[in-house]
Amino acid sequence: MRILAFETSCDETSCAVIENGRSILSNIISTQVPIHKKFGGVVPEVASRHHIEDVLPVAIEALEKASCTWNDIDAVAVTKGPGLVGALLVGVSAAKSVAWALDKPLIGVNHMEGHIFANLLQYPDLEPPFLALVVSGGHTMLVEVKGYNEFNLMGQTRDDAAGEAFDKIARIMGYPYPGGPYIDKLAQKGNPEAIHFPVAMHGNHELDFSFSGLKSAVINYLNTAKMKKIEISHENVAASFQKAVISALVEKTEAALKISKQKTLVLAGGVAANSGIRKELTRVCNEMNIRFCYPESVLCTDNGAMIGCRAYYMAKEGLYSKWNLNANPGLGFCGEDK
Numbered sequence: 389m390r391i392l393a394f395e396t397s398c399d400e401t402s403c404a405v406i407e408n409g410r411s412i413l414s415n416i417i418s419t420q421v422p423i424h425k426k427f428g429g430v431v432p433e434v435a436s437r438h439h440i441e442d443v444l445p446v447a448i449e450a451l452e453k454a455s456c457t458w459n460d461i462d463a464v465a466v467t468k469g470p471g472l473v474g475a476l477l478v479g480v481s482a483a484k485s486v487a488w489a490l491d492k493p494l495i496g497v498n499h500m501e502g503h504i505f506a507n508l509l510q511y512p513d514l515e516p517p518f519l520a521l522v523v524s525g526g527h528t529m530l531v532e533v534k535g536y537n538e539f540n541l542m543g544q545t546r547d548d549a550a551g552e553a554f555d556k557i558a559r560i561m562g563y564p565y566p567g568g569p570y571i572d573k574l575a576q577k578g579n580p581e582a583i584h585f586p587v588a589m590h591g592n593h594e595l596d597f598s599f600s601g602l603k604s605a606v607i608n609y610l611n612t613a614k615m616k617k618i619e620i621s622h623e624n625v626a627a628s629f630q631k632a633v634i635s636a637l638v639e640k641t642e643a644a645l646k647i648s649k650q651k652t653l654v655l656a657g658g659v660a661a662n663s664g665i666r667k668e669l670t671r672v673c674n675e676m677n678i679r680f681c682y683p684e685s686v687l688c689t690d691n692g693a694m695i696g697c698r699a700y701y702m703a704k705e706g707l708y709s710k711w712n713l714n715a716n717p718g719l720g721f722c723g724e725d726k
C-alpha cells in the first residue's frame with residue numbers, strides 16, 4: 389500500500405510517499421525557516437501563502453523521487469491538526485483535491501501521533517506498547533501507546549511547550565529562529581551548574597510539566613544582567629537552562645515508566661533532536677533497563693513521512709476520513725476533539 393502524505397501544520401511544506409507503513413520512498417521537505425527568520429518566529433499568514441506556492445511542487449517531487457505516478461498511490465494522508473489553521477487548511481485542501489481526483493481514500497492524521505510514529509520509521513522492529521515523550525515547539529506530553537490506534541495521555545504541559553521556551557530564550561540572547569539548535573550547541577560548551585534555574589512541578593506526584601516559570605526566570609536573569617551591565621556567558625545560561633528542562637523531562641518520564649510499567653521509551657518531536665536530552669534519557673534508560681528509541685534529526689522535526697506512517701496504521705483499521713474533513717488547529721490527543 390502506497391500512501392501520499394502531506395504535512396503543512398507550521399513552517400515546513402512536506403510530502404512523502406510511504407510504502408506499507410514503514411518504507412520511505414520519498415520525504416521532501418521545503419522549509420520556510422529562512423523566510424520566518426527575519427521576523428524572529430513563524431508569521432502564520434506568511435506561512436499559509438508559502439504553503440500554497442509549495443504544496444503541489446513538493447507533492448510532484450515526492451512522486452518523482454519515489455518513481456511513482458499519481459495512479460500508483462493507494463491513499464492520501466494529511467495532517468488535520470494541531471497547528472496553524474491557515475497552514476493546515478492548505479494541506480487539507482490539497483490532500484482532499486488529490487484524493488477526490490484519484491478516487492482514493494483520505495486519511496486525516498493527528499500531527500502529534502505522527503511525531504510518535506516517526507520512531508516506527510527509524511526502528512523497523514518497533515511495535516506498541518511503549519511510552520512516548522513528545523517534545524515539540526507547540527507541545528510537551530507523555531503518551532502511553534498501548535496499540536497502533538490506542539493512546540493514553542499521561543501528562544502534558546500546563547503552559548508553554550519546551551520548544552517554545554528554547555526558542556524564546558535563544559531569541560532574547562540574539563539567536564535566530566528556531567533557537568533550539570543554537571541553545572543545544574552553546575550548552576555543550578557551558579557549565580550546567582553555573583546558574584540555578586527553577587524546575588517546576590518538581591517532586592510532586594503529577595505527570596504534567598510547566599515551563600513558563602523557567603522561561604521567565606531565564607529572561608529575568610538576562611534582563612537583570614543587561615540592566616546592571618554584567619557580562620554573562622551564553623554558554624553557561626544555555627547549559628543551566630537546558631539542565632532544568634532535562635531534569636523536568638527526565639523526572640516525569642521516569643515516573644511515567646514506573647507507573648505504566650512500559651519497557652520501551654520513544655522520544656519524539658523537534659526537541660527530540662537535542663543532544664543533552666538524548667544523552668540523559670539514554671543514561672536513565674540504561675539504568676532502568678528500558679529500551680530507548682529516538683528518530684534521526686530529519687524525522688524529529690516536521691515531515692510528511694511520519695504522517696504517512698501514522699496513516700498506514702489508521703488505514704489498516706479502516707479509520708478513513710470523510711470528504712468534509714476540516715483543519716482543527718486545537719486538535720487534542722487520544723480521541724479528544726476528534
Ligand code: KG4
Nearest residue numbers: 524525526551566568658659661662689690
Ligand atoms: O516538532 P517541531 O518541528 O514543530 C512543532 O510541531 O512544533 O519542533 C520544532 C521545535 C522548535 O522549537 C525548535 O527550536 C526545536 O524543535 N528544536 C530543538 C532542537 N532542534 C529543534 N530544540 C532543542 N534542541 C535542538 N537540537
Ligand code: ZN
Nearest residue numbers: 524658689690
Ligand atoms: Zn511538529
